[in-house]
Amino acid sequence: MSFPPHCDVFPGVGMDCCVIPLRHGGLSLVQTTDFFYPLVEDPYMMGRIACANVLSDLYAMGITECDNMLMLLSVSQKMNDKDRERVMPLMIQGFRDAAEEGGTSVTGGQTVINPWIIVGGVASVVCQPNEFIMPDGAVPGDVLVLTKPLGTQVAVNAHQWLDQPERWNKIKLVVTKEEVKEAYQEAMFSMATLNRTAAGLMHKFQAHAATDVTGFGLLGHANNLAAQQRNEVAFVIHNLPIIAKMTAISKACGNLFNLVQGTSAETSGGLLVCLPREQAAKFCSEMKSQSSGAGGQGAAGGAWIIGIVEKGDRRARIIDKPRIIEVPPRGSQAANQDNSSTSPAPSPNLS
Amino acid sequence: MSFPPHCDVFPGVGMDCCVIPLRHGGLSLVQTTDFFYPLVEDPYMMGRIACANVLSDLYAMGITECDNMLMLLSVSQKMNDKDRERVMPLMIQGFRDAAEEGGTSVTGGQTVINPWIIVGGVASVVCQPNEFIMPDGAVPGDVLVLTKPLGTQVAVNAHQWLDQPERWNKIKLVVTKEEVKEAYQEAMFSMATLNRTAAGLMHKFQAHAATDVTGFGLLGHANNLAAQQRNEVAFVIHNLPIIAKMTAISKACGNLFNLVQGTSAETSGGLLVCLPREQAAKFCSEMKSQSSGAGGQGAAGGAWIIGIVEKGDRRARIIDKPRIIEVPPRGSQAANQDNSSTSPAPSPNLS
Numbered sequence: 001m002s003f004p005p006h007c008d009v010f011p012g013v014g015m016d017c018c019v020i021p022l023r024h025g026g027l028s029l030v031q032t033t034d035f036f037y038p039l040v041e042d043p044y045m046m047g048r049i050a051c052a053n054v055l056s057d058l059y060a061m062g063i064t065e066c067d068n069m070l071m072l073l074s075v076s077q078k079m080n081d082k083d084r085e086r087v088m089p090l091m092i093q094g095f096r097d098a099a100e101e102g103g104t105s106v107t108g109g110q111t112v113i114n115p116w117i118i119v120g121g122v123a124s125v126v127c128q129p130n131e132f133i134m135p136d137g138a139v140p141g142d143v144l145v146l147t148k149p150l151g152t153q154v155a156v157n158a159h160q161w162l163d164q165p166e167r168w169n170k171i172k173l174v175v176t177k178e179e180v181k182e183a184y185q186e187a188m189f190s191m192a193t194l195n196r197t198a199a200g201l202m203h204k205f206q207a208h209a210a211t212d213v214t215g216f217g218l219l220g221h222a223n224n225l226a227a228q229q230r231n232e233v234a235f236v237i238h239n240l241p242i243i244a245k246m247t248a249i250s251k252a253c254g255n256l257f258n259l260v261q262g263t264s265a266e267t268s269g270g271l272l273v274c275l276p277r278e279q280a281a282k283f284c285s286e287m288k289s290q291s292s293g294a295g296g297q298g299a300a301g302g303a304w305i306i307g308i309v310e311k312g313d314r315r316a317r318i319i320d321k322p323r324i325i326e327v328p329p330r331g332s333q334a335a336n337q338d339n340s341s342t343s344p345a346p347s348p349n350l351s
Numbered sequence: 352m353s354f355p356p357h358c359d360v361f362p363g364v365g366m367d368c369c370v371i372p373l374r375h376g377g378l379s380l381v382q383t384t385d386f387f388y389p390l391v392e393d394p395y396m397m398g399r400i401a402c403a404n405v406l407s408d409l410y411a412m413g414i415t416e417c418d419n420m421l422m423l424l425s426v427s428q429k430m431n432d433k434d435r436e437r438v439m440p441l442m443i444q445g446f447r448d449a450a451e452e453g454g455t456s457v458t459g460g461q462t463v464i465n466p467w468i469i470v471g472g473v474a475s476v477v478c479q480p481n482e483f484i485m486p487d488g489a490v491p492g493d494v495l496v497l498t499k500p501l502g503t504q505v506a507v508n509a510h511q512w513l514d515q516p517e518r519w520n521k522i523k524l525v526v527t528k529e530e531v532k533e534a535y536q537e538a539m540f541s542m543a544t545l546n547r548t549a550a551g552l553m554h555k556f557q558a559h560a561a562t563d564v565t566g567f568g569l570l571g572h573a574n575n576l577a578a579q580q581r582n583e584v585a586f587v588i589h590n591l592p593i594i595a596k597m598t599a600i601s602k603a604c605g606n607l608f609n610l611v612q613g614t615s616a617e618t619s620g621g622l623l624v625c626l627p628r629e630q631a632a633k634f635c636s637e638m639k640s641q642s643s644g645a646g647g648q649g650a651a652g653g654a655w656i657i658g659i660v661e662k663g664d665r666r667a668r669i670i671d672k673p674r675i676i677e678v679p680p681r682g683s684q685a686a687n688q689d690n691s692s693t694s695p696a697p698s699p700n701l702s
Binding site: 023031035068112128 | 373
């Protein structure tokens, strides 16, 4: 028994939520919990990310509402009173603000003292059957869409290395400090973005199944999702949208992160959605227009066609030389020049 | 902002659960979460205690059903693989078994690596209005009943001191090692006992309000409960049922625990229930017969009349010289001789 940071020792692994039939007229209780340790320095953004990460499991089932959130917190015993009073209210506020953006609120929780700071929560909703999409309906011919770029772990680590010369020396030939800072900002905003828009569009465009991409990386979660399909299908991934420069960093580190292999951990990653072929491009285009409308944050609020569903043995794979889509950080020069975040066809390509 | 181990930084403090009105016909989502660190050595019993502790918040509202539980766990990074594989499955099994005893099951959760072991959970139920009792209906003339003896913290600490000569020397004049071991066993079984029977009897005997006794101690939770009453009432506590010998230990330590003052922390303590005067003795007697019937565990499965509700300013107090009811550990000589766990009238008495 060995527990990676995001593992789940409970049944129904591939499922992002538990779905409990209730004693009351056809309703189900859908619930999820997640907690972890801070990975960005800004406590307010960390609170937002933690909340987005919890809600993401509901969104992966096409659920757009949440009836209640509980917050799980620990205060580090190593913090002095001043730091605690500065940091914890900001983190709580970030969590609350993201919950409000999700149309819900935080009405309870638990706080303990611990060596490390913990932040997380529980999201619960009582649903009618038509409110959620069971993640088991993929059919051959479907198209796979991803709604956030990969590379958050690489960006967070590279940002820490700015202050560690021996680490920085390994990557300074492939990336500038400015690019690392931009990528870190991009990762932070991306992780703090709710997958709620995508959840709503899953209904509009008749998604067949979805999951969210977190600790096991794109390929890990794609495999989990493939494993629980009713039909004998396989997921084949051709394109990898990745925050700009993160591929180069990963390679410069000797593939330390396995980013291009698809197993680099993500936090509060995007939804991986199986859509009918004729709906995928429309889904992507509406994701793009809705996100630039709402947050006005450009490039990352998008969606990319990344692969296809074939007949197969319920596994997922990435093709030999996937096309890397370098996603420019929002606000960067590149983002302002090239804002196209949808690729119309899943065409294999050289990286 | 300072957080005691069991504090709650969220609104609705006096409430043990959050109650969320749902979008569906008059139903409410009632939820609670709790997690903490192991305090007994037996991992299986620790799992049971953690589960009983989470469910207790539902039971305090007279709710006897639970639709779902999530489990929150951390594995200590300091454990080697062997210890981990031995300890964690037992703790999980204890938690699951207690959930099953509560008529529910554990369908999800989250596990992380942490310096310390954490164990806890989330309990959720969707209720019709008649399934729960809002804890705000106490009236003058009501009688206060407590369904588990106090002193769990003292018992757990005294047991640790068996191996610490400098600590043990302070208490060895008032207690034997055998008595400490019996008290520790008693505390462990008491903490692992579900308050579900009491929750059911709250309906049968028209309870007006209740809470469960945990981190703030009897007086702390009595104060919280008094503070949220609709009527202008005060709670006056005359009797303190306490695991045998724990009062003597607490006094020998210079009131380190404030046990008789009512603020010694309890874990998975009993329910403090406000009952109509004419119902209180019947509630106690049925608690006793149901618990000796079910677990056959005698003395601790009981209930004690501990005080009364008067007109007042929504506070609780313990009288100057409360009567101490020494509750013998189940299985002990004393327990076999004197199994009367109900005191028929709330009579103030000398300690």
